[in-house]
Amino acid sequence: MTWACERGCPVGGSKTYASAEQASRYAAAFDRQDSEDLGRRAPLLGMFPLRLARAVRQLRRHG
Incomplete structure (x- = not known):
């Protein structure tokens, strides 16, 4: 999974998860408002x- 700041700042990164399901679960948690x-x-x-x-x-x- 990779991510970047939507506000244009240089913050971002990537991380490897054991499965696509686990990565999807973490991505959903980070995307909530x-x-x-x-x-x-x-x-x-x-x-x-x-x-x-x-x-x-x-x-x-x-x-």
Whole structure:
């Protein structure tokens, strides 16, 4: 698997995995958007508004 920075910086590299399945699993983990987790790992009191916003979004999706 090889990777490069999408912002144009010179950061990048490569790594060899034991199988294509393992490489695919790691690539999927790196490709996820940080916004998906917004509010999930937030500290209880300091980021309470984010937790509330996330809960409202989930209720709208499932409700």
